[in-house]
Amino acid sequence: MTAEAVRGPVFSGRGAPAGAFAGAAGGMVWGAAMVSLGTLPDVAVLAGSGAPWIGFVLNMLISVGVGAVFGLLAAHQRIRSSELLFWGLAYGMFWWFLGTLTLLPLLSGTPMTWSLDAAQGALPSLFGHLYYGAVTAVVFALLQRDGRSVAADHLRPRTLLRGLLAAGIVGGVLAVTAGERLGWLPAVALAMGVGYPLVFTGRVEGTGPAIVRGTAYGFLWWIVAGLTFAPLLDEGRLDWSEAAVAEATTTLPPYLLAGAGIAAVCGWLGSLARALFVDDVRLRTRAVGTRGLRVVGYGALSGLVGGVLFGFVWGAVDVLPTVAKLVGADGDAAGWVVHLLIAQGIGVSYALLFRGRGYDMVSGVGWGLSYGFFWWVFGGLTLMPATLGVPLWWTAPTIAADFASLIGHLAYGGALGAVLAWLEHRENPWWLARNDLEAARAAARRDQILGSAPALWILTALIALTVPVMVAGA
Template sequence: MRENEPTRDDLVGGAWRGAVAGVAGGLVFGACMASYGSLPTVASIVRVSSPYAGFAVHLVIAAVIGTGFGILAGRVRGGELLFWGVMYGGFWWFLGPQTLLPLLTGEPVTWDLAAAQRLLPSLYGHLAYGAVTALAFALLGRGRPDIGLRPVLRGLVAGPAAALVLLPASNLLVAGIVAGIGYPLLFSGRREGTGPALIRGTVYGFVVWVAAGLTAPPLLRGDDLDWSAAATRTAVGSLPGYLLLGAGTALVFSWLGLLSRLLFVDDVRRLHDEGAGAHGLHATGFGILAGLLGGSVFALVWWRSGGLVQVAGLVGGHGPVLGLIVHLVIAQLIGVSYALLFRRRAFDLASGIGWGVSYGFLWWVLGALTLLPALLGLPLRWNAAAISTAFPSLVGHLAYGAVLGAIHQYLENRVNPWWVTRGEAETARVVARREQALGSAPALWMVTVLIAVAVPVFTAGG
């Protein structure tokens, strides 16, 4: 048997823990389904219409799906499981109510925008199921997490600090306090570079938005749970703020952790590389080239959608040619920031594209929806209509990020970013790749894509 390969006992243990955790997630999801009356639909699988029968069938399905989660994610670390659970729940939303349920009940399968909007309550329920299942699975395997006082204090500073930066655009102070408390409870054991922390925080911001921005308000008013398309369209205006709040919380938390290690760690060997170190010159060159190539691909989208004319307004000019020049300069600057933040984080083409696409999505929120209109003296694009209109820009940012990440990974790999011998470099790469796989990085990339794909579902309609 290969080293670190899961044993039969590992798989069996993961399976039963997953089943129990799945029931826990199913209870939460089932309560949500009961509130919006979808349990009879589940009961139709066994040709009855009783909501009680639907709840029983739902729990059986939840346990079975939880078993699969336990087998697949049995060796993932504690808080890292949250994003795997969210991703797993999103996957089952596509596979379950959109595909298998209509097949089992004799209904046609309709993979279109209208069907997706009708199933939005089910999407949020599946995401809640995945999150609760993952957290229950972590607790069953490792018990109560050991959280020190220092990470909690860092979180209490990080969340409100990020919220205060966003206050001119959005009242997120209470959400910042909640996000700041929750972050160290989930991720205090992580020591990572600033770039990955930003992506983690962005996805964390989405989770907080579902919980605090969409779910909590009607419940606090004493109303019923409302996960409808209309409620989503109303709440989606706060989504950019929550995404930036999560990214800011993770950024400040990460920087405070680095400062703490600099002040209190005596053994300099324990101060791990945060990404932008003495080899920044190489990284800058890679970022310029990768950003230029990615920006050229993005320019095709901007040209077709008329965005280059708007970009030219950043320097007080007009016309697509000037806009193209400004756009390529910005693309190179963002490329340099990516190269500095994600140095030695991409171990193959897949991880390069994963980090790049995620970074491109973050810059769509920070750039196209926030900084671009602010610099042009226009209202922020923090409402459903404006976010929907900006969707072509989202496609461009994702394409830019994919090219940026792929080219940067290729260039960095050619010059051996580990700065050691070839054999040592390969050993370090294998270990780091495995650490990344046992963390949440692949889940972060996939959840980012899920959010991007869901943007038209969140914003369509009137």
């Protein structure tokens, strides 16, 4: 244990003072956005006024209080900017639901509808809350003396080269397959590639968790590049209106895929480097055991269960004949066969990529749901239309029309993760620390809980909930 660990963080009080300071930083960013959007009077209504300066003061007071709560919660997590970033995003989105859609109407005397129209009208607030959460989390981590290790450990030429190489590979694949649909993404991908290993290289993780982390990372970059810098450069101001957001969703799928691809390739390059250049075999992997071919069987069975559940969704919206066309067949029966085969294949991939990650039913469902969302973007919106020979379903109208597929993929992923976790626990329950492997499994479970994994699960679910809101303005 280091001396700094004994002394504790810079700000005591279980993180509340540091959280309040970080919340003030996040409030300044959110306030600057509201100045550009002209929405400060909406906050001033809480004080019975319409003056922008009163709205700014109220925003700062609220930001400090909400930041202090974040500090209290985050003080129990592992203090790292790479971990807290996703907690901050999830926290900011949570406060959009609780604050903007719930408390603000109640306190201002307007009807609280929780309707699609109300959510669409509050889209600018959604992205402002995401910025607030991200800035608050990063500043809080820096106040806990986390930032010093980032520059020391991650600013290395090979780290930057790995990110650039991953960005080049992923960007090249997307450019060949999507072309003009990418917008600024090829250039942004270089920054994404440098940024990912710079922030996340400190963790050695499997491909599965990296894909989930990368998908959320791509969503963050879509907000920064696609929704913020693009309108600022084109018009000199922010434009987070319904129409602008719906138009920008055309680039949302490729940003998500770019983030997931960069994360996966960075992990593969890191594994290759460790295999080639690291002599200590203990540093090459952190796996806690293998089950051989049994994992494949578990994945196929879990995928079958999830596929049956998903198949009823397909049947309800009459999509099974379209699924059959993937192999040149027709009819519901052929659609069922093709769908279940695909479901089992994805289930096997999940079992291999997330082996040993489902320490309990909650983590199993969390990883499975997140993987299902990724496959909605990668499979439902990209591979399926490409296989059918039609344009990719990356436009707002086609994304909106694919809402049933989103629900089906989430249900499939949740069932897949739950069944696989149950099957794994029947054979090798993590809570029985009978040997070193089981003790390592229990320690890994605690490490996962204290990291960003639960935040990634929550954030993925919240992103899935807001996708229909973002595309409804098309």
